[in-house]
Amino acid sequence: MNFNFESPELKETRQGFADALVDAGKENDNIVVLGGDVSGSVKTNLFRDAYPDRFISVGVAEQDMMGTAAGLALAGKIPVASAYGEFATGRPFDQIRQSIAYSEMNVKICASHCGITVGPDGATHQSFEDVAIMRVLPNMNVITPCDYNQTYRAVRLAIDTVGPFYIRFYREKSPNFTDMNAPFEFGKADILAEGSDVTLVASGLIVWEALVASEKLKKEGISARVLNMHTIKPIDKEALVKCAKETGLIITCEDHQWQCGLFGAVAEVLALHQPTKMDYIAIDDTFGESGIIASQLMSKFNIDSEAIYRKVKKHLKK
Amino acid sequence: MNPDTLNDLKKTAFKVREHIIRMSTDGGCFIGASLSCADLIVFLYKEFLNVNKDNLNDPNRDYLFLSKGHDVPALYGTFAEIGFIEKDRLKNHLKTNDFIYWHPNRNIPGIEFHSGSLGHSLGVAIGVAMDCKMKKQTNKIVVILGDGELDEGSIWEAALVAGAKKLDNLIAVVDRNHFQANIATEKLIPLNPIADKFEAFGWKVRSCNGHDFEDMGKAFSDFPIEAGKPSVVIAETRRGKGLPSIEARADRWFVNFTGEEVEMLMKELHGEEEAKLTSETIVAR
Numbered sequence: 001m002n003f004n005f006e007s008p009e010l011k012e013t014r015q016g017f018a019d020a021l022v023d024a025g026k027e028n029d030n031i032v033v034l035g036g037d038v039s040g041s042v043k044t045n046l047f048r049d050a051y052p053d054r055f056i057s058v059g060v061a062e063q064d065m066m067g068t069a070a071g072l073a074l075a076g077k078i079p080v081a082s083a084y085g086e087f088a089t090g091r092p093f094d095q096i097r098q099s100i101a102y103s104e105m106n107v108k109i110c111a112s113h114c115g116i117t118v119g120p121d122g123a124t125h126q127s128f129e130d131v132a133i134m135r136v137l138p139n140m141n142v143i144t145p146c147d148y149n150q151t152y153r154a155v156r157l158a159i160d161t162v163g164p165f166y167i168r169f170y171r172e173k174s175p176n177f178t179d180m181n182a183p184f185e186f187g188k189a190d191i192l193a194e195g196s197d198v199t200l201v202a203s204g205l206i207v208w209e210a211l212v213a214s215e216k217l218k219k220e221g222i223s224a225r226v227l228n229m230h231t232i233k234p235i236d237k238e239a240l241v242k243c244a245k246e247t248g249l250i251i252t253c254e255d256h257q258w259q260c261g262l263f264g265a266v267a268e269v270l271a272l273h274q275p276t277k278m279d280y281i282a283i284d285d286t287f288g289e290s291g292i293i294a295s296q297l298m299s300k301f302n303i304d305s306e307a308i309y310r311k312v313k314k315h316l317k318k
Numbered sequence: 319m320n321p322d323t324l325n326d327l328k329k330t331a332f333k334v335r336e337h338i339i340r341m342s343t344d345g346g347c348f349i350g351a352s353l354s355c356a357d358l359i360v361f362l363y364k365e366f367l368n369v370n371k372d373n374l375n376d377p378n379r380d381y382l383f384l385s386k387g388h389d390v391p392a393l394y395g396t397f398a399e400i401g402f403i404e405k406d407r408l409k410n411h412l413k414t415n416d417f418i419y420w421h422p423n424r425n426i427p428g429i430e431f432h433s434g435s436l437g438h439s440l441g442v443a444i445g446v447a448m449d450c451k452m453k454k455q456t457n458k459i460v461v462i463l464g465d466g467e468l469d470e471g472s473i474w475e476a477a478l479v480a481g482a483k484k485l486d487n488l489i490a491v492v493d494r495n496h497f498q499a500n501i502a503t504e505k506l507i508p509l510n511p512i513a514d515k516f517e518a519f520g521w522k523v524r525s526c527n528g529h530d531f532e533d534m535g536k537a538f539s540d541f542p543i544e545a546g547k548p549s550v551v552i553a554e555t556r557r558g559k560g561l562p563s564i565e566a567r568a569d570r571w572f573v574n575f576t577g578e579e580v581e582m583l584m585k586e587l588h589g590e591e592e593a594k595l596t597s598e599t600i601v602a603r
Contacts, residue, residue, distance in 0.1 A: 032452075056448065059482070061475040064441040068479070071445020074431065075377070079445070095472070098435045099442055103424065 003192060005211060008147075008177040013169035013205075014112040016151030018043035021080060024159045025051050031159060032056060032072055034065050034081045041171070042082045042112040062087050066095035066107070073105035078159055081107060085114035085127025085168065089134055100164050101137040108158045108165045109134075115205060115255035116283065116301055117172040117294040126288030132260030134166040135233045142233040143186075144168045144254075144262075146207035148176040150230060153184045161186065168204060172294050175208050178228075189236040195225030198312055199243040202253035203229045203262045206281065206303060210253045213308035222316055232265050240269045244276040249315055251279045255303050258282035279315065281308050319532045323365070327531045330399050331360045332587070335560045337395030337408055339583045345412040346574025346600075347420065348388035349564065350557040354495035354528070355462060356392040358553050361534045362460065362491075363396050371401045374427055380457050381430050381446055385439030386464030387421035389493065393429065394418055402428035437470025439463075440490065444480050447488045458541065460489045466498025469507055474519070481520025486542035490521075490550040493528065495557040499571050500601045516550045528553030563592050569599040 025031050025047055037060045039045045048055035056072075058065045062083055069079040082088065088111040089096070100107045111130060118125050135142045141163055145151040151169045158165035183190065192207065193214045202210035207228045214224040225247055227239060244250055250270065254262040263280040270276045281303055291297045298304040334356045341347045363369070367380040384393055391411075398405040403426060410416035417423040421434035431442055440461050447459040467473065480488055492512060496503055503509050513523040522544045526537035534553070543549045558564040561583055564573075575583065575597050582593035 053452070056483075058475075058479045061479060063437075063472040064444070064475040064479050067438055067441020067472070067476065068445040068448065070431075071442040071447075072449050073445070074442065075446045075449035077445075077449055094435050095438060095441065098432060099438055103432045 003177045003179055003182065005177060005215070008175035010173040011148035011176040012171065012173050013145065013148055013151040014043050014171060016145070016148040017110055017112065017155050017167070017169055018046045020152045020155035021047040022050050024156055025054065028078065028159070029054070030076070031078045031080065034058060034069050034079055036060050036062055036065060036083045036087065038083060041084070044082050062092040063095050066092040067099050069107045070095070070099035070103060070105045073107050079107050080110055080159070082110045082112065084125060085111040085130045086125065089127065089130040089166070093133060097137060101139045104139050105164060106162050108155070108167065110155065110167045110169070112169055113171045114168045115170060116288050116297050116303065117170055117205065119291040119294055119297050122290040123287040128255070128257045128283045128288065130168060131232055131256050131262070132264070135265060136260070139164055140233065141165045141231070142168070143231050144204040145230055146204055146228055147174060147178050149178045149180050150184065153180070154230065157186055170205055174205055177208060187231045187234045187236055189230070189239040190228045191225060192228050193224070193226040195223040196247055197223045197316055198249040198251060199225040199227055199247045200251050200253050200308060201227045201229050201240070201243070201262065201266050203232060204255060206253040206255050209298070209303070209305040210308055212305035213312065216305070216309050217312055222312060224312055229262060229266070232262060235265050235269060237269050237273060240266060241274045244270055244274040249277050249279070251281060251308070251311055253281040253303070253308055255298070256282060258284055279311060281311055319535045324531055327360060327364060330364060330396070331357050333399055334360055334392060334395035335587055336584065337398060338391045339580055339587060341391045341394070341408065341411045342573050342583070343575045343577055343580045346572060347391045347411070348571060349573045350497060350570050351386065351389040351464065351493065351495065352391040353559045353561065354555040354557050355389045355493040356395070356559070357529045357531065358462070358491065358493060358534070358555070359392045359396050361531055361538070363400055365535065366538045367460065368457065369428075371427070374402070378455055378457050381443070381459045383430055383439040383443050383461045384422050384433055385461050386436060386467045386493065387433035388464070389462070390420070390422045393422065394426070397426070397428050436464070436467045437472035440473055440476035440480070443488060444476055444483070444485060447485045448483065450487055451485070457487070458489060459487055460491060462491045462493060464498070465492055465494045465496065465503050465509055465512070468492070468509055468512070469498070477516065477519040477521065480548040484546040485548045486544070486546055488548040489541060490548065492550060492552045493555055494552050495555045496566070497557045497568060497571070501568055512552055520547060521550050522547045523550050523552060525552045525554065528555035529559055561586055561593070563595055569601065572600050573597065574600060
């Protein structure tokens, strides 16, 4: 096991984003960070405090933020534009489509507060559609890191790789279980747990839930492989085809609408290259709900480890 | 203005109008807006902007963004006249394997950025203007906006940001031809007073006659108008300028004329007989 399953520290993924920016900013003075009016929430205030001349706040103006990021990239900067999931993607979608993706601008769109765990904010802030609308854009790269360490590494990787990127992370603390020294390659999925009966293809926060489910299933004699699909675009076709051939049943696990997110991306690959029985753990074509205890929401929306466990048991009655 | 300069500008603008008329058939173009800003674009490239075919990649060049993409035939025509592209290339208008179509594409030398969806380029220009400020460069960043385009909320987001960030290297130019698609602007969502709106957002405003080169010469000098503030020049123009048979008409937004009509319009442009147009009005395309 190349990760810490026993006693991982709880850390915010958004902190991984912020720490990566501060470290990258030290090495490369071409990096500029754009914020709306949420620099405290997405933690870009750390970059602002370290490099005030390279931090640009445009106020609550996400459309302008994306256009201005494109202009900065056109002039040669590496702009990082950050907001909450929906407001970093849905609100300025047309700007991202025309001025960043189509124009191939080297802009890094980094969205915090994604998914269901921003419970007190309720449905308007719970972005379950962001991966769908980003990955559909030609030229856009999409990474959904699973913990603090991987968010840090994804941000550093995106900054060092030319092209538009969308990186999705969270507000809440979550287990920081991956090893900073383990392989982390753009577009290459990582097998976190071996298994032969089913592959749980997971992304983001739900990777941990898949690991917990896999452990529980192991005790009942079910061998569930866990594949961390941190890069949703370009997706690792080779790993998917290999897993499908080796375990048959594929269950995707994400905190996003089941349509057009991870399930969609995986289904597209397998439908073409290795038709396989599939199922999903995801938000089931519904909007979110409020609630201050994230684990309760994850349970209610059937995206936690117990839901994964049940789903696997439904398919593999041993 | 030096008489030779004035004469040269008039001659170039005339040729640009010929190019625009030729692009109004075989698929057509947005002729009204193209003709309204033809003089402006010729003036900006020949007399105002520090940009030429040899410095198109120089970070110190002046930038022009055409935000309201529909008037791009005026840009193609100007580029053909000042040597950014070959004149022959204009024959590729709307052909499959070139980038000369109804909206600006940055694969054409001189076009700084893709446009098409309205209300985007002011924000992009702000990014470039910020970078120039950070690098302590003195180049000018110009954005041509349509008056109808001012309906877009993103324009006002950007206008607010430009004012707040004191981007005095930024110059917006409003092609105030008083029409959007198929209706006069003031009959739909009234825009007046435009100057007061920009002033209220922290900009300094000048106005000029967008068909009078001497007047443009006066308006486009001594920037910024006020240190620490972005500038906007409201250029009063006429939709379809140069062709009396289509000038200032709500129904001549997009046109796709016949070859015969193009010949008639050429004669009209040359001051011969007025064109008798029979093409149906196209209100949607």
